[in-house]
Amino acid sequence: MHDPLHILIASEDPAARLLVSDALRCHYPDADIQDAHSCAEAAALSLSQSFDCVFLDNTLPDGTALICLQELRAAGKSAPIIVLTNQGEEALAQQALEAGAMDYVPKSDLSPTVLAHCLRSALRDSRSQAQVRQAYKALELRDRAIAAASNGIVIADPNQPDCPIIHCNPAFTTITGYAPEEALGRNCRFLQGAETDGEYVQQVRDCLQQETDCQVVLKNFRKDGTLFWNQLTISPVRDHQGHVTHFIGVQTDITQRRLAEDALHRSRTRQQALLRDLFASVTEGKLILCGTPDDLPPVLDRFTDPVPLSQAGGVRELRQHTLRACVAARIPEARRFDMETAVGEAAMNAVVHARTGTGHVFTHQRGTVQVHVTDAGKGIAVENLPNATLRRGYSSAGTFGHGFKMILQTVDRVFLLTGASGTTVVIEQDREAPSPHWPHPSLA
């Protein structure tokens, strides 16, 4: 059910008012029809109420329909307006149309059919105009949002050769230094340089080809040649049929963040190197702190299958394999038992601190036994490393706890890789005790 129409008829001529309202009621019997006798009265009523349509007589006591129309529009009233004209007033009516009136009807033609037709088309046109206005407002809002964004935004057209930029916002210019007229019509790859990582560019290429979203961080170059780190997000825009009509790219300059991360990484690496030297120094080269898996020693020849370690077992089995490997490598008895005890300690540490782990025994024909004990616990924080590795009997959650110092005293070399994703200890014992020297060859 529709709400009844609200109509305002502004005319000082009672006959004209009656004629219009009677004619309208023939087609719209429920219509709420109100009268105004002057331009001022029409304006006042329009301010206090909302009308679906206003009929304005061209000659009102205080002004023409054009003046009245301008007053209503100035007050923000957008109801469609139909002007009622007297004979010879076509020019005036034309002016009203140019100022925004929907239609005009000569008073001599005021029949129910003509009025109903006028009203219907005025309502329909006014609705479509409102829709256009709304869509335009939404577009305007979107344009303002794009213009105000602090991220670079570009729109590229994949239906033109080489997918050129067809729009870029002011932030794109701020980030890259390229004015719109220097960027429009070009493919965005002009931001790349010899140092841009081809692997990530390939990712972009693949995503564009597959018409999927993509996020990468690329080295790009500003107009003045300086490098910036571009965190780039590209999304396809599809029409109602699902065809990609455009791609939108959002560029975030993360150079400052990236530089800070690089500085932090460099400082961590320096700290790691410092600790590595320190540990090697105080343990006469026996403890080698590893920063990455690449720092671990080369894996020797496999002696047994991996041994799972848990509270249910595994530690004894690993000790036994170690002992057998030591016998096979003809390691002297006392040094065999030292190795076995050290491996037992390392395996127990994994079980106590990470609940589970894995032990793996390797040998080398030159007479070396190598045992890897790995766990997926939370590792040892850098600040705990000195206590965890060098203090006798030191134990707290997240450290190696007891026995690590003893391990260092009984075997030839211990490699330690520890981090948030777990810990690997590699213990090595040679047939003969190495002559005391430092730094260890692997550090030299």
Ligand SMILES: Cc1cc2nc3c(=O)[nH]c(=O)nc-3n(C[C@H](O)[C@H](O)[C@H](O)COP(=O)(O)O)c2cc1C
């Ligand atoms: C909307 C859009 C924005 C893009 N923005 C950038 C950008 O900021 N920096 C960049 O290096 N590449 C950008 N690209 C990627 C390049 O235009 C190009 O697609 C990429 O280099 C891989 O294609 P190619 O092999 O033709 O060079 C963008 C691509 C699109 C579609």
